[in-house]
Amino acid sequence: MSMEQWVTKTFASDEPAGFGYGWISGTLSVFLGALSIFAVLCFRYPEYLVFEELRGKYPIPLMRAILELSIGLSFFLAFLSAMLRRKKVLAVTGILLALIAVALGGSDVPLGRYQGSERHFYLGLDWFILTLLVLTLVFVPMERLFPYRRGQSVFRRGWVTDLQHFFVSHLLVQLITYLTLLPATVIFAWLTGPQLQAAVQSQPLWLQFIEVMIVADLAEYAIHRTFHTTPWLWRFHAVHHSVEHMDWIAGSRLHLLDIVIVRGTTFLPLYLLGFAQPAVYAYLAFVSFHAVFLHSNVGGRFGWLEHVIALPRFHHWHHSSEQEALDKNFALHFPWIDALFGTKHLPRDRWPSTYGVLGYTLPEGWWAQLLWPFKRAGQSKPPHHAPET
Numbered sequence: 001m002s003m004e005q006w007v008t009k010t011f012a013s014d015e016p017a018g019f020g021y022g023w024i025s026g027t028l029s030v031f032l033g034a035l036s037i038f039a040v041l042c043f044r045y046p047e048y049l050v051f052e053e054l055r056g057k058y059p060i061p062l063m064r065a066i067l068e069l070s071i072g073l074s075f076f077l078a079f080l081s082a083m084l085r086r087k088k089v090l091a092v093t094g095i096l097l098a099l100i101a102v103a104l105g106g107s108d109v110p111l112g113r114y115q116g117s118e119r120h121f122y123l124g125l126d127w128f129i130l131t132l133l134v135l136t137l138v139f140v141p142m143e144r145l146f147p148y149r150r151g152q153s154v155f156r157r158g159w160v161t162d163l164q165h166f167f168v169s170h171l172l173v174q175l176i177t178y179l180t181l182l183p184a185t186v187i188f189a190w191l192t193g194p195q196l197q198a199a200v201q202s203q204p205l206w207l208q209f210i211e212v213m214i215v216a217d218l219a220e221y222a223i224h225r226t227f228h229t230t231p232w233l234w235r236f237h238a239v240h241h242s243v244e245h246m247d248w249i250a251g252s253r254l255h256l257l258d259i260v261i262v263r264g265t266t267f268l269p270l271y272l273l274g275f276a277q278p279a280v281y282a283y284l285a286f287v288s289f290h291a292v293f294l295h296s297n298v299g300g301r302f303g304w305l306e307h308v309i310a311l312p313r314f315h316h317w318h319h320s321s322e323q324e325a326l327d328k329n330f331a332l333h334f335p336w337i338d339a340l341f342g343t344k345h346l347p348r349d350r351w352p353s354t355y356g357v358l359g360y361t362l363p364e365g366w367w368a369q370l371l372w373p374f375k376r377a378g379q380s381k382p383p384h385h386a387p388e389t
């Protein structure tokens with residue numbers, strides 16, 4: 001039984017999931033209870049669980065207050081759910097998780113030491129909590145208010161796999177950052193020159209930001225298209241395309257090798273050209289939001305704007321499994337880059353009806369998907385976009 005089947009079976013009920021039936025409160029209670037446990041662990045072991053750059057930078061009293069609120073809410077919402085709902089499994093799970101958070105120290109948990117712990121291997125558990133909280137707060141309401149597919153649940157098929165991808169790629173922030181920077185700082189660093197970098201940096205920051213977006217997207221276009229047309233690379237990228245229901249977390253489904261190669265390739269020209277750090281950081285903030293937004297289940301009509309900057313409909317067509325859309329829309333930010341190279345597909349007012357990979361079914365689960373490209377099952381089939389002969 002897959003983890004998702006187990007979750008579905010355990011929490012399933014014939015009661016409605018809408019407002020007033022204790023489902024929303026129960027789910028929120030479990031969500032906050034689990035995050036509270038993770039947060040307590042971050043307090044205890046910052047050396048091993050907190051993003052190095054953020055250690056010592058958190059306003060601790062505020063963090064404790066938020067943690068206390070989160071544990072309190074988890075209890076409160078669990079009781080609310082228990083009153084409203086016949087099946088109590090959500091409420092009981094929420095209470096259990098909140099109790100574990102309290103047992104581990106709750107909001108009074110002692111802060112572990114982290115001085116002198118540089119150079120350790122660590123996991124970005126705090127990075128996972130923060131990103132998940134922010135993205136959930138932004139995108140879950142946005143997808144409820146402006147959905148393209150009304151009625152698609154947050155817990156649609158494949159969500160556990162996508163959450164696992166989200167979890168691991170945030171935990172491994174140190175390893176991924178290291179591998180991403182490797183081509184630029186170690187392998188190709190000799191390619192650059194101080195004069196070129198000085199000229200680039202002498203421009204105003206806003207101009208550099210626009211240039212960074214264009215340069216990064218041209219690199220993204222090239223490497224993304226290569227992933228689609230090179231059979232051994234496609235096997236890794238097929239993991240990303242195996243998602244069949246698009247929403248904000250669907251974009252997290254990425255093979256580690258895909259993440260590292262794509263990020264490394266897009267970062268390389270930015271580094272060699274020597275763009276100023278604030279411009280590059282602003283771009284990183286933008287791309288982490290934009291990439292999530294592009295996969296989200298957000299509809300709406302945007303007219304000409306859709307052809308200038310990529311919006312969800314543009315990238316949804318990239319994920320379509322319909323013949324007309326295979327191997328189209330490789331750019332992340334600018335549809336006109338695809339237009340330039342003849343790969344743009346954005347039919348007026350239409351959305352794709354099916355998503356996924358043609359020709360084979362990938363397994364669910366992070367481990368299975370990590371190993372899949374190396375297995376014979378993953379290698380025996382041609383790319384989904386191979387021309388029919």
Ligand SMILES: [Zn+2]
Pocket residue numbers: 224228237241318
């Ligand atoms: Zn792709």
